[in-house]
Amino acid sequence: MKANKKRGIPLFNSPINNYVILFSSAFIGLITLFAIILSFLIPLQGADSPHCKGVYMSPAYAKVYAFDSTHTRFASKYSLYLYREQGKDIMPQNDSDEFILSGTPVLFIPGNARSYKQVRSLAAEAANQYYKDWELTKSLNPNVNSLDFFTADFNEDFTAFHGRTMLDQSEYLNEAVKFILSLYKGNPNIKTYPTSVILIGHSMGGMVARVMLSLPNYKEDSVNTIITLSTPHNTAPTTFDGDLLNVYKLTDDFWRNGFVSSNLENNSKVSEKLTKVSSRRLKNVSLLSITGGTLDTTLPTDYTTLTGLIPKEHGLFVSTTGIPEVWTPIDHLAIVWCDQLRKVLVKTLLQMIDVNSPLQTYPLEKRMQIMENNLNSGFDKATDLLSKQDSPSLPIKLKIDLKQLKDSPNERFFQLPKSLLKRNAINSPPIHLFNIPKGESFKFNFISTLKPIDIQLLNKSPAPSLLLCKSIINSFSSSKSKTYEDIFDYKTEGTNKYAELECTNINNLTYIVPRSYHESKNVLHALELSSKALSSFDSVVLVESAIELDIKKDFVLADLELEQSSNVHIGDQSLWNLMTKNNEVALPAHRPIIVDIDIPAMKSSLLAYKIDVRFKKSNTEKFTPIISQTFKGETKWHLEFDENKPIIAVMNANSPYTPFIVNDPSNHGKFKLFSDSSSSEHLTDIYVSIDWFQSLKLMVLKYRLSIIGFPLFISLAIMVYQFIQYGKTGFYPSYGEGFAALMDYKIFGIVVLIFSFLSLLTSPESPFGKLLEILDPVGRNELKLMSQVEKAKVEVNLMFMSISESALWFYGTFMLFISLGLNFLLYNIVLLFLKVLIIISKHDIWKKIKVPAFDSLSTERKTISIITLLLLVLLYLPYQFAFVVCTLTQIFSTSYAFMKNDSLNAYSTSFISREEKKNDSLKKSNVIENYKNFNLSFTLLMLWLVPISVPVLIVWIHDISLKWRTPFSSHHNILAILPIILLIQIMNQGYMIPRPRGRANLFITKFVLIYFAIYSIIFGTRHLYFLHSFFNALCAWLLILLVQEWGSGNLEKNNINFSKHCSKLQ
Structure with a gap:
């Protein structure tokens, strides 16, 4: 044609x-x-760069053949293994299906298309801490027990793509939990047989753990502690399968109903019977969600939060960048083996064990407290604890000769080392009194290379003691009416002027500040007491040790400043102004050693923020400036930065397609600047802008x-x-x-x-x-x-x-x-x-x-x-x-x-x-x-x-x-x-x-x-x-x-x- x-x-x-x-x-x-x-291919720098250390172990996996088709219909597809660390754990007998188990059972659940062998890192560290570091472990928890790690082999199933597969795994594991608990009943050496199993889930394995508690074949009270690593709790990671989204919705509704009081209106369309079941099953359950931060390019950090899902009394969300002694982002796979994380996580796990309880763990409130102490940055620990005490306990009495005070009783700043004066009295250590003026808002800051100790242990190390005190107005009547645990009399003979104070040690309220990403022990110890925390007291007392500190490496800094000088705001709440205008602030040379910097407009997770800190280093400064970044439970540390290289801040803020609290006052970027202001002679300028190229990187995970x-x-x-x-x-x-x-x-x-x-x-x-x-x-x-659940208005936008x-x-x-x-x-x-x-x-x-x-x-x-x-x-x-x-x-x-x-x-x-x-x-x-x-x-x-x-x-x-x-x-x-x-x-x-x-x-x-x-x-x-x-x-x-x-x-x-x-x- x-x-x-x-x-x-x-x-x-x-x-x-x-x-x-x-x-x-x-x-x-x-x-x-x-x-x-x-931008996605260019590696991140600074606080978002990886610093994980490698791990070593001697793994052995014993397949549990007895868990067969007589127990579960999935026996031909899935398998159950017991992990044993060679040279430490008791190995199974040759040619025998019998296991000698006396520890607390832990079940590891692998994630999407992952291997059961991922359990080896955590299990090996648990064996090392229990057997190798027995004395330290026992001192932290007298009721500790060894951990028996089981793991499920799902043949690398794709749970992220298929809802039916997730249900199959959850049903299988419920039967596995029943079987695991039955293995302990034949051991005569166990005083209290365990009735629950601790669940640790990686990625989608954490979601499988949550689904388990909602299924009909769940054994009552068989799970009370769930730890998840990079698990998408808030929303499904993929939306290719309607069954997967339906499983998510039903599971989320089940959990939310379990935490809602019966007197509240329930519009979840779940039957009253199901609501009662969920409340009964979840009343003693704690859930810990750990994210690896920005380095996790498989799963957005925002998906791992617990907003609107689990109340704070039952759930905790933390990022590895803020966990003490971890301080590094971790990618999706490394989160199961990163050495810094596994050490802290296993230590936390061992502290929660109570071998004398059938549940094998301490009650819910204590478990949550242990997780808070070990895994949170601790910035608000002092304020939260002291502000809740209407009448704080003051078990210590101090009698201080005012002549023996090294400085004025109106002291505002203190540092060590400095020129030492001869002490007049051998039994009277130098005491520094920070009087808290009434009618004004003051904040106390402390930072040191030495962790403060109880005053009862003073002079056993160079570390000082820190106490919060109240003045005793009528010393004669007070001494007759109250009994103190300890009385420290620092008066000299013939003194006419002395102060009587009733005090409490506050060394346990400090938090640690990293100085290096690579050395977890190279830290500073800091303490912040806001005006709210100080409102019930008259003074902060710092007592020096008689043992001189090493002036080459150790120091102590403390100040008491007006709170308004410690709080700085950059810009307003307008993000548009942050993007289009100059946003800067100049900090004076002599400023508090810890300055809080709020940036109200910094509340979008779609943007990378550039923070340019311009300062001149001093040869006499005790430490280089450090900046912390906090948002929604995620803390990052910016270390070793200089004036020629700006900080790039990426945060877990309001994220697309995830729930968020409406009008949350804490919903913006918060920073802390730690610096030796006593050695500074120049202004410190801080400029904030948007890094548009790095912001493009964030679009990949949000909108893939x-x-x-x-x-x-x-x-x-x-x-x-x-x-x-x-x-x-x-x-x-x-x-x-x-x-x-x-x-x-x-x-x-x-x-x-x-x-x-x-x-x-x-x-x-x-x-x-x-x-x-x-x-x-x-x-x-x-x-x-x-x-x-959140006790606040929650919204989610899926459009x-x-x-x-x-x-x-x-x-x-x-x-x-x-x-x-x-x-x-x-x-x-x-x-x-x-x-x-x-x-x-x-x-x-x-x-x-x-x-x-x-x-x-x-x-x-x-x-x-x-x-x-x-x-x-x-x-x-x-x-x-x-x-x-x-x-x-x-x-x-x-x-x-x-x-x-x-x-x-x-x-x-x-x-x-x-x-x-x-x-x-x-x-x-x-x-x-x-x-x-x-x-x-x-x-x-x-x-x-x-x-x-x-x-x-x-x-x-x-x-x-x-x-x-x-x-x-x-x-x-x-x-x-x-x-x-x-x-x-x-x-x-x-x-x-x-x-x-x-x-x-x-x-x-x-x-x-x-x-x-x-x-x-x-x-x-x-x-x-x-x-x-x-x-x-x-x-x-x-x-x-x-x-x-x-x-x-x-x-x-x-x-x-x-x-x-x-x-x-x-």
Whole structure:
């Protein structure tokens, strides 16, 4: 067939400006995407750089063969192992299934596609601390016991992709817990048989642990302590599977109901019986969630928080960057073996053990206190403890000769070492009294290389003692009316003036400050007492030791300053001002040794903040300045910085798609500057700005799932234009022409404007946002229940980009350009693929390859193929498998159509002439052109949807390799794939989708496509699996159009026949 002479006349020829806008926008989008990828690949520095140390162990794994199919139906798929550290733990007897167990049982749950052998690091450290450091361990907890670590082998199952797999693992582990507890009953050497098991879960293993307590086969009181490492508690890490999201919702509701008082209104739609069950099961449960921080590029830090899920009385969230003696971010895999973390975590675990209790742990309140003390930074420990005491205990009495005080009783600053004076009295150590003026707010700061000790232990080391004291007004009556545990008399003979104080030691209120990322023992000891903590006292007393400190390495600094001089604010609450204006503050040379710096506008986790601290080092300073950064339980330490290199602060602030407390007063960046201000002679200037390049890095984890929904919106918008033109004229434009038509400056300008304001419109407080929620048929978590748990108003935004800051309106525009660039890239890759096929088809080599024509298979064989595929889906295959098959079939049929008719119009549509469009009877050449254009657009649409089906398909293939058939109950729904299969098969036979005739058909077509497009961009990120349902509905409607055309007898007019109307392959 000869080429049409009039080919190349574009019917819908867009102005050249549209193509300029298209190529420019695509270029901007791809450059932005490249910059994001580049920023993601550049390693982090400073507080966000890794400093984990390697570990060594001698592992041995004993498989528990007795836990077989008589105990669980999953015995053929999963296995249970007991870990033994060689040379320390008692090893199982050879050729025997019997285990000699006397420790506290601990069950390790591996994460998504991870090995059971990950238990070895924690288990080995537990054996080392218990057997090797027995005396220290015993001194920390007299009721300590050894730990028996069990671990589950899930054959590296994909729990992050499949909800049914998570339920299977949880059910298996509940039976494993029962079996583990039964192993201890035969040991006569155990005084108290354990009735509970401690659970440690890595990644999705932590979520499995939470699901366990909600299942019917859970043994009551068999779990009371759960420790999770990088576990996504707040939201599912992937949204490809509806079952996974449903498991999350039901589990979260179960846990929230367990912590809500019965007198509060419960709107969770959970039955009253279930509420009672959850309350009973969770009343003594503590949960610890540990995140590795920014270095975890697998899971966003924000997903591991417990906001709106577990109250503070039962749950604790900490970051490894703030855990004392850890102070390093840890990636997703290293968090199970990092040496610094495992030492602290095992020490905490051993301190919680109570061998005399059947539960094997201390009561809930004590467990939480141990975790707080060992894992929190301790900044607020002193204020929280002292402010709660209405009448503090003051067991110590001091009698101080005022002549013996080394300095004035109105002392405001103190430092050691300094010039030493001869002491007049041998039995009177130097005492420094910081009087607390009444009527004004003062803050006391202390920092030293030496940890303060009780005054009873004074002079046993160079460390000083710190006490909080009240003056005894009537010393005579007081001495008669009160008995003190200790009385220290520092008066000299014949003295006329002395002070009597009743005091308490406060050395246990200090917290440690790191000086190095690499040496956990190289620390400072700091103490802050706010005006609130000091309100019940008259003075702070510092008592020097008679043993002189090492002036080369040790020092003591203390001051009492007005609280307002210790608190500095930079900027206001406007993020826009922080981004566009200079934000700076100048600290005086002589300032408190610890300064609190608040930056109210610093509350977005989508931005990286640059903090430029400019100062001049002093040769006499005791230590280099240190800055701590705190936000929502996550503390970071910025060490060894200098004035030529700014600090980059990335924080776990309000994050997209996760719950947050509304109007939280602590919801902003807080910093502390530790410095030797006594040695400073210059101002310290602090400048705050945004590091935009590092901010791009943060978009990867927050919006990685948006890589499907946003580009899909562009493809659907193009199809809306194509169908509008198809309905009006009968000609279906090419994908490229539709792309260019959307770039009309009027249309594109409106789209850019909408994307810019969409974040504001989709906020939870927006009336428009509440209206949009009606469009989402997927159920949501109960906000009222979350607020009851948190005792504050909690919101969560699952729409669009979930940005709560109006100043970040341009992020929506960023995503628009990136989506345009991705669509442009995919479209041109497909065009290149087709061009290569066309070139190959013109050569002799193609004659050797037999390519079946559309009509080469009989109708009967095609029908049999369809029925067979549907039966397999109904009985065995997940429908995702059928979708991938359909996609491959669609790619083949589209490629074949372009090879048979080799015209390739990338950004224009070639038809015979404008006049001929008035003819109601379309010529076959136009039908072929329509067919090619539609199939190419439809193929691109399916390519965007394929990634949604692949994860579940991976789970199915993995289970097949294990010879295990996992129940894919929701994935055997043939109605979820039937319209797609039928439509693909009909198009494979050469039928073009008929032109929507009538206003109703055209309206429904546009409505389905527009609804699909809106849903993909508004809700697609958090409900990816539902996009398949929309595509299925679209296919069902296109089938209806085909049936209507068949009913009118015009269907054959929309059928192509290459043998008659196209040139044959030569």
